[in-house]
Amino acid sequence: MTTQPLGAQISQMLKERGVDTIFGIPGVHNVELYRGIEQAGITHVLARHEQGAGFMADGYARASGKPGVAYVITGPGLTNLLTPLGQAYSDSVPVLAISSCLDETSARRGQLHQMRDQRAAAETVCAWSEEARSAQAAYTLIDRAFDEFASTRARPVHLQVSIDTLGAQASAAPLPPERRPGRPAARxxxxxxxxxxxxxxxxxxxxxxxxxxxxxxxxxxxxxxxxxxxxxxxxxxxxxxxxxxxxxxxxxxxxxxxxxxxxxxxxxxxxxxxxxxxxxxxxxxxxxxxxxxxxxxxxxxxxxxxxxxxxxxxxxxxxxxxxxxxxxxxxxxxxxxASEVAQHRALWHAEIEAERPGILPVCDALKVALPEDTMIYSDMTQFAYAAKEVWDMPKPGHWHHPFGFGTLGYALPAAIGGAVARPGQPTVALAGDYGLQYTIQELGTAVELGLPLPILVWDNGKLGEIEDSMVRSQIAPNAVVARNPDFLALAKAYGAGAVEPKSLDDLQTALRAALTADGPTVIRMTQHMAG
CATH class of the missing domain: 3.40.50.1220 (TPP-binding domain)
Incomplete structure (x- = not known):
């Protein structure tokens, strides 16, 4: 087609630049972006919340080495995406967020999804945030993003295009350059x-x-x-x-x-x-x-x-x-x-075991059961805090955690993105009972995709790290215990598998089964498993 709406041309442009998957949620404001997705041969993964879409794009980028892409709507769609973009910025992850925006905001009030300055809001958590007011501007900014992903420290970027501009007829984007700029070379x-x-x-x-x-x-x-x-x-x-x-x-x-x-x-x-x-x-x-x-x-x-x-x-x-x-x-x-190095490592291992009792034996059991090429996505949870210090990975870039920004709810949707990027290869989500509830609705996406994704939930029935912090600060623990749902029943309600191992041997058996299942499996872990 010589011309078609810009929204469709953008998807085709992304396909020509190697994008095969887009994460997002359609809405009345960004519907034109969805016109060309199937035509371009791109897979769209439907998240249950824009935060989930952003974390999926992040997880996909970390697993694939390619930029993750998310489509969201004006206003609340973008603000829901800001937390994942902040996490991607903190952890140097290339994510391209494309949102719609209102055509005019200075002289009109009370519009659907209206914000005072949507572009500026995204700029606080991105390398840059720009508005394209023409097809050519959109194409230029998208290629700018891919150039920067290839040549500089990876950071997320945001591009917004007005509703009218997305729907306007536009010529096709230019072909991608034969070569992107490279990273700086040492003298x-x-x-x-x-x-x-x-x-x-x-x-x-x-x-x-x-x-x-x-x-x-x-x-x-x-x-x-x-x-x-x-x-x-x-x-x-x-x-x-x-x-x-x-x-x-x-x-x-x-x-x-x-x-x-x-x-x-x-x-x-x-x-x-x-x-x-x-x-x-x-x-x-x-x-x-x-x-x-x-x-x-x-x-x-x-x-x-x-x-x-x-x-x-x-x-x-x-x-x-x-x-x-x-x-x-x-x-x-x-x-x-070498003997002194070994002594230090043994001492530190003992310190961690004393600080977080019951976690390290579970780590050891999981390591034995997981294939060497397993990719792990963890959340802000005491289990991950301990594991990060003692779990030596056999390959680099195979354990992903929300460092820096430190957001809860990362593990499950990011692991979904990682599993989509590596079909047929093992991927695991590791979350705490509180953090999982930030994004547990993304179980629906994992079930729809039929992902063999073990979701390990460390359930101690409270915000254990915060409780410990309060005690160290001589503050009486307050607001650290929350009523948890029945995670196994909730998983089954979504159509996922669910199991609660009673021993470390049972945990290993459950984990191996989950890696070959026809859908995700929630595995509830507690300190009692270690005996």
Missing amino acids: HADVYALVDAVLKAQKPLFVFGGGAKGGAAAIPQLLQQTGAASIVTYAGRGVVPADTPLYFGSSLARPDSARIAAEADLVIAVGTTLSEVDLWRPTLGHTAPMIRVDIDPACFTDLGPADTAILADAAEVLHAMAIAISARTEDLPPKWQ
């Missing part, structure tokens, strides 16, 4: 200087974040070559093999890890912001020079006078380092004591 001089510094150091320490996952294949060789120790952020789990002798695990949040950092005479932080939710203290604790490798220059604002910044894709730098070192030297002997 050879920077790589050589980094290699020299690491080889000269007596106790180098690598800190790997989620941004290092693309270079995971080079990391074992790099650590062996340099004799360096390593520690990872929660998002960086899986980039270092669990059996690496000088690997401190994902224990940056342990207060004693500051002493480890202080022992190093060089710290190399790769693909991490070293944010509050990585450390839970003001600084890493190091006194030695630090070299930071990142694609986001904002990560360099707190560098000291002896520190160095390398603006580059972390994966490229890690691979270049491994090649450069191989060409210059044999593997160096370990510069840390």
